[in-house]
Amino acid sequence: MNSLEQYFLANRGPLMNKWMHYFDIYDRHLARFRNQSPVMLEIGVYHGGSLGMWKDYFGPGARIIGVDINPRAKRFADEQVTIEIGDQSDREFLRQLRARHSRIDILLDDGGHTVEQQRITFEEMFSAVAHDGVYLIEDVHTSYWPEYGGGLGEGASFVEFCKRLVDDLNAWHVREWDQEQRSEVAQAAHSISFYDSVIAIEKRVKAPPFARMTGKLSFLSLDE
Numbered sequence: 001m002n003s004l005e006q007y008f009l010a011n012r013g014p015l016m017n018k019w020m021h022y023f024d025i026y027d028r029h030l031a032r033f034r035n036q037s038p039v040m041l042e043i044g045v046y047h048g049g050s051l052g053m054w055k056d057y058f059g060p061g062a063r064i065i066g067v068d069i070n071p072r073a074k075r076f077a078d079e080q081v082t083i084e085i086g087d088q089s090d091r092e093f094l095r096q097l098r099a100r101h102s103r104i105d106i107l108l109d110d111g112g113h114t115v116e117q118q119r120i121t122f123e124e125m126f127s128a129v130a131h132d133g134v135y136l137i138e139d140v141h142t143s144y145w146p147e148y149g150g151g152l153g154e155g156a157s158f159v160e161f162c163k164r165l166v167d168d169l170n171a172w173h174v175r176e177w178d179q180e181q182r183s184e185v186a187q188a189a190h191s192i193s194f195y196d197s198v199i200a201i202e203k204r205v206k207a208p209p210f211a212r213m214t215g216k217l218s219f220l221s222l223d224e
Helices: 003-010 022-033 049-058 071-076 091-100 115-128 140-144 158-169 184-188
Strands: 039-043 063-068 081-085 104-109 129-138 189-195 198-203
Touching: 003 022, 003 049, 022 049, 022 104, 022 129, 022 198, 039 049, 049 063, 063 071, 071 081, 091 115, 104 115, 115 129, 115 140, 115 158, 115 184, 140 158, 158 184, 158 189, 158 198, 184 189
Parallel strands: 039 063, 039 104, 063 081, 104 129
Antiparallel strands: 129 198, 189 198
16 A cells, blocks of 8 residues: 555545545556656646645645636645645646646646547646656546546547547657647657556657667578
8 A cells, every 4th residue: 555545544634535545546646756856737626635735745845736616626725735725627728727836747638538638638738747747647437438528438528638649649650640740749748558447658768769789690691
């Protein structure tokens, strides 16, 4: 059991609601940021419980930006936490948010969970995440629920949107694309991890991939 799960189970403060398998996913992608003074932007404050969890996990140097549509979330602001009030499906709000916060190491989308909200937020905010940061979207099982704009095999769902990003991840090998056709994801995404209800996209500065050979021939030519 990692420290996030321990904190959650011991919580007697503000309410939190989490699927229990999320904690291992969080720890896998976020442990490297502990005690490194990261900036985390969390969309979806709910009752404020997760803000305390992230402060405990990342340490006193961390800065947490909580985004919520409910103005009452302002009460959770403190010396480590900044609260922004706005609608994650509002592109102008997201652009203003990006302008106000020039550094974001971790972005966690735990907002309204409609496929439109998830897609718009990704389109506007992926570029705002640091080149060695991580972008996580949780509760993507809503991609399978019609009331959230999803449905199994529904092309407009966020899961289907992210499946198409796998082509961007392999863009250097797509012969039909030239350099100008490579998307921002193609140029910045190091990995895309699909879990039950969570998608995590790790960013890295990318250079063109290359292969090398070492050792000696075992046969007369490379073709044998």
